[in-house]
Amino acid sequence: MPTATCRCGETIVDDRWEKLDEIIEKHRAKQGALIPILHEAQELFGCLSEDVQLKVAHALGISPAEVYGVATFYSFFTLKPRGKHKIAVCLGTACYVRGASELVRALKEELGVEVNGTTKDGRFTLEVVRCLGACGLAPVMMIGDNVYGRVKPEKIPEILKEYQ
Amino acid sequence: MEFYRSHVLVCGGTPCVLEGCKAVRDALISEVRRAGLAGEVKVVETGCLGPCDMGPIVVVYPEGITYARVGVKDVPVIVEEHLLKGRAVDRLVLGTGAKEKGVVSYERPPYFELQQRIVLRNCGMIDPDSIDEYIARDGYRALAKCLTEMTPGEVIDAVKESGLLGRGGAAFPTGVKWSFTARATANQKYVVCNADEGEPGTFKDRLILEGDPHSIIEGMAIAGYAVGADKGFIYIRGEYVLSIERLERAIQKAREYGLLGEDILGSGFDFDIEVRKGAGAYVCGEETALIESMEGDRGEPRLKPPYPGTCGLWGKPTVVNNVETLANVPPIILNGPKWFRGFGTERCPGTKVFTLTGDVNNKGLIEVPMGITLRQVIYEIGGGIPGGRAFKIAQTGGTSGGCLPKELLDVPMDYFSLPEAGSALGSGALLIVDDSHCIVDIARCFMKFFKHESCGKCVPCREGTDRLYEIVDKVAQGNGRLEDLDLALELSRVMQVASLCGLGQAAPLSLMTILQYFGDEFREHIVGKTCPAGTCGF
Known part of the structure; x- marks a missing residue:
């Protein structure tokens, strides 16, 4: 089981990163996959932390700046964890x-x-x-x-x- | 097929859901069963009926009696009195539906009197989750007619002749738009339905999609056939949860029935649709920004030309149409362009769906012929201003539209007359404001919105929206200067001509009309340092 520390604050020892891999795989072939991936990633993690953005960028072979640019453009996405x-x-x-x-x-x-x-x-x-x-x-x-x-x-x- | 003596329609649009329509529907079903009427009376959850302010709405057919604000506790009375004994329940009837006490009448409440329903033909009439009910009301017949009797060119000609103008706000002739894409040569073309409805005060697309999702699917398939596209996308606001659910189900059903997918109706025409969720950016309602967003980028508008019709999604020719535009297409094909021209005005045929909000008695979704006057809408359909207050402003076209004073209440509402009065018809938002509100405060609210929603790509809009907000805010704080008003007007004109997309071009319109018609109130704030409405604190 992969472990990581999400910058949302929690120490994560769970399968969310594997799930993120699955999400990326599911959408990868689609054109314009980034936004649907970010939608599901945010649902999974609660926010789009730097780690999540980096992971998505590497998996899609695009620059982290591009992911960050999109994540900060739309009001639906948040980089910081929100309340419950x-x-x-x-x-x-x-x-x-x-x-x-x-x-x-x-x-x-x-x-x-x-x-x-x-x-x-x-x-x-x-x-x-x-x-x-x-x-x-x-x-x-x-x-x-x-x-x-x-x-x-x-x-x-x-x-x-x-x-x- | 089973036949029922009565149908009880329960509005299941979002506003009625908020008012508790699900509990009312469940109570109706169990009460009808308890009364032994299950074989005679059918309870159906429909899309939006319109009078959103008076929900939950229940309509009983064949009488067509509309009940407003129905609570669970009212259900036994309706079943006992109306469905068993055939007497309308007066105290719940909307408007003057039952004039003679206790007698079931077929008269329609005044709210519906002036309305003509083309786009909303099925909203509130059918179960949106039932493709059979859509088909029973001539659904997919227009698509079948196109595929079996008409060439793509004939379809485009029919839409051209109908004079249908884009209903998203820009009013570009739909048939002409289609012909650009049809003429373009490419190995792939797309049809995109713009359901990224973000104009404040507008919720028509949401309720059309909730109430009649198949009409959009059919409209898109016809557009695909006309221009030679085999793939469609619906770009929809992420917040429209119920619309998305119903669309997904409708698309699935249409595929099962062979009305989407490969070789539709054995014609050799392929077409399929995918739903893409937006992520919350007002500017994505602009078609090139929408395309950027669909490609997975920041939703910033592109330089035009080239227009999407020839170079759109992933560089391919793309037709982008608004939800309401597409909903108009099947009836036009089925009944012919001449029939469509029988509604509305010469230059603006057809109807327009408006969302009536603000300080008005009856708020909700209405569909009226183009060219109706503001006065008719506000006083005859909207039931006037509540609480004995006086009318002050009507803002047409949402926040990017202009504000009209009472002297202009008789302007016909269409895509040509309103711009002549300095405003716009836009997407069909209609906000009514009474005299308790301060015009400077309202203007500040508009300017704050654009300051926030400007995407920042072009200078006139990015800087202009900021500065306009600053100027209005200064006036509201009591620090305004008269020369600032001239500056605001000059800046507004620059934004109108120099901004890259419709957002920046339309952003100053509300302020310009406010300064034109309510300039005195601004000057009172600046010179007299008083706020006549008592809203601005200084």
């Missing part, structure tokens, strides 16, 4: 006019973090995102894959409790 639950508040215009900035303020206070920050216990990461495409229910936020519509700032503590 990612909170994404939509700041699209429809949400903005329905009070999304109040929501961000309330979340910052409740969690004690700034935007893009992760709580000390590693439970939540707060992010603001562009339009989530659920504008009829503005303001909208997502926690993990769950979408919350017409969120009122005073409801925040109650919603967060579901994730304790």
